[in-house]
Amino acid sequence: MSSTTWESARDVVWHAGRTRPLAAEPVPVDRADGRTLADAVHARVDLPTVDVSAMDGWAVAGAGPWRLDGTVVMGAPPSRPMRVGTARIITTGAAVPPGAVGVLRAEHGDLLPEAPGWLRPTASTPLAGRDIRRRGEELRRGEPLIPAGARMTPPRLALAAAAGHDTLEVLAAPRVELIVTGDELVAAGRPAPGAVRDAFGPSLPALFERLGARASTRRVPDRLDPFIELLAEARPDLLVTTGGTAGGHGDLLRRAIVAEGGTIDVAGVGMRPGHPVLFARTSAGVPVLGLPGNPLAAFTCLLSFFPPWLDGASCRPITALDEVAAHDLPATGLQRRLAPFSWRAGRAMVSPWAGSAMLRGLAGADGLLVSPVADGEPACVLPLPW
Numbered sequence: 001m002s003s004t005t006w007e008s009a010r011d012v013v014w015h016a017g018r019t020r021p022l023a024a025e026p027v028p029v030d031r032a033d034g035r036t037l038a039d040a041v042h043a044r045v046d047l048p049t050v051d052v053s054a055m056d057g058w059a060v061a062g063a064g065p066w067r068l069d070g071t072v073v074m075g076a077p078p079s080r081p082m083r084v085g086t087a088r089i090i091t092t093g094a095a096v097p098p099g100a101v102g103v104l105r106a107e108h109g110d111l112l113p114e115a116p117g118w119l120r121p122t123a124s125t126p127l128a129g130r131d132i133r134r135r136g137e138e139l140r141r142g143e144p145l146i147p148a149g150a151r152m153t154p155p156r157l158a159l160a161a162a163a164g165h166d167t168l169e170v171l172a173a174p175r176v177e178l179i180v181t182g183d184e185l186v187a188a189g190r191p192a193p194g195a196v197r198d199a200f201g202p203s204l205p206a207l208f209e210r211l212g213a214r215a216s217t218r219r220v221p222d223r224l225d226p227f228i229e230l231l232a233e234a235r236p237d238l239l240v241t242t243g244g245t246a247g248g249h250g251d252l253l254r255r256a257i258v259a260e261g262g263t264i265d266v267a268g269v270g271m272r273p274g275h276p277v278l279f280a281r282t283s284a285g286v287p288v289l290g291l292p293g294n295p296l297a298a299f300t301c302l303l304s305f306f307p308p309w310l311d312g313a314s315c316r317p318i319t320a321l322d323e324v325a326a327h328d329l330p331a332t333g334l335q336r337r338l339a340p341f342s343w344r345a346g347r348a349m350v351s352p353w354a355g356s357a358m359l360r361g362l363a364g365a366d367g368l369l370v371s372p373v374a375d376g377e378p379a380c381v382l383p384l385p386w
């Protein structure tokens with residue numbers, strides 16, 4: 001299969017995710033922050049559940065002065081009906097008794113010193129319906145509140161709890177199996193001249209965690225047989241490999257996928273760095289994202305293709321990217337260039353360390369810029385999850 005455009009490759013990966021959605025599981029509301037909803041959340045009650053006071057003061061019936069007639073108990077259902085000419089002490093959020101015309105704020109009334117137990121207004125504000133939050137004015141029972149595929153945030157947790165939910169159906173965190181190849185790699189210490197310290201083992205699991213996934217990591221020798229065996233046995237939601245993608249004599253991944261009986265959907269993408277990236281499925285249908293070994297290329301590919309895969313597997317549309325008009329990345333046609341950038345005076349400025357094998361640019365960047373197709377067009381921004 002020949003090289004695919006960056007956009008089409010993101011679509012292919014999204015569709016692959018969509019055909020194998022993540023499993024759903026119930027979690028208590030207070031454990032659901034950051035999780036993705038498997039089902040839409042609907043209101044289980046009207047909010048407010050009854051007419052409630054919006055202020056501290058008195059619920060009043062008829063025009064003043066009023067005779068004081070007790071206190072509304074906070075959190076209790078609406079109390080006995082009020083008679084015209086009476087007032088009841090009420091606090092913010094307490095149920096307004098039937099028969100009340102409105103709420104007189106504490107600062108707008110006075111207890112009469114000459115007539116204990118009587119209240120008079122001190123401001124001439126109309127009282128009909130005043131400072132009452134009506135039952136269901138925020139939401140109605142059965143109304144959809146948060147759509148399936150949305151990520152839970154603290155205010156969404158608050159909304160779900162307020163609407164009566166104890167548990168939520170969320171998607172299981174995707175299980176990623178990360179396979180790091182490269183016999184030249186050393187796992188610890190200061191690399192000797194010519195040696196290469198493994199940059200992915202310590203960083204990509206953390207990146208997956210930030211993207212909402214759980215990764216386990218394995219090192220595999222640069223030999224075909226163990227790789228084929230691994231592909232045949234792997235059952236994660238997504239298998240991610242690093243290295244061995246380029247079309248030279250190594251080309252370990254492509255040969256292993258074909259030998260295992262898998263299917264290659266994307267063999268190379270019109271992007272730099274990252275053009276040898278590969279997307280495939282094993283014979284058991286497990287999706288495989290093959291990242292190039294060059295460090296920046298691996299990151300540009302992961303940040304280009306993992307989020308669309310996760311959007312698909314979470315049954316939501318592909319997340320649209322922000323655009324930036326003020327940037328210094330030249331147009332490169334359908335062959336996109338991706339570069340770490342920083343904001344300077346409102347302009348996205350590309351890092352001088354944007355080479356495929358470099359890490360220094362990304363380590364200090366605000367985002368990754370994707371070059372426009374034609375001059376004068378905005379560039380788009382791949383957000384960084386840190």
Ligand SMILES: Nc1nc2c(c(=O)[nH]1)N[C@H]1C(S)=C(S)[C@@H](COP(=O)(O)OP(=O)(O)OC[C@H]3O[C@@H](n4cnc5c(N)ncnc54)[C@H](O)[C@@H]3O)O[C@H]1N2
Pocket residue numbers: 180181182184185196197198199200201242243244245246247248250251273274275276291292293294295297356
């Ligand atoms: N004949 C060709 N050679 C290359 C091509 C090509 O099209 N034809 N493409 C170049 C591009 S572009 C890239 S990107 C790389 C992709 O290489 P591979 O995916 O095959 O990866 P390796 O050969 O295993 O490694 C490349 C490079 O990256 C270093 N590396 C690998 N893993 C790690 C790691 N975990 N931590 C740090 N550095 C790592 C590795 O040592 C190599 O230096 O191919 C070009 N060549």
Ligand code: MOO
Pocket residue numbers: 271272273274275276292294297356357
């Ligand atoms: O695609 Mo390569 O990643 O330019 O170095």
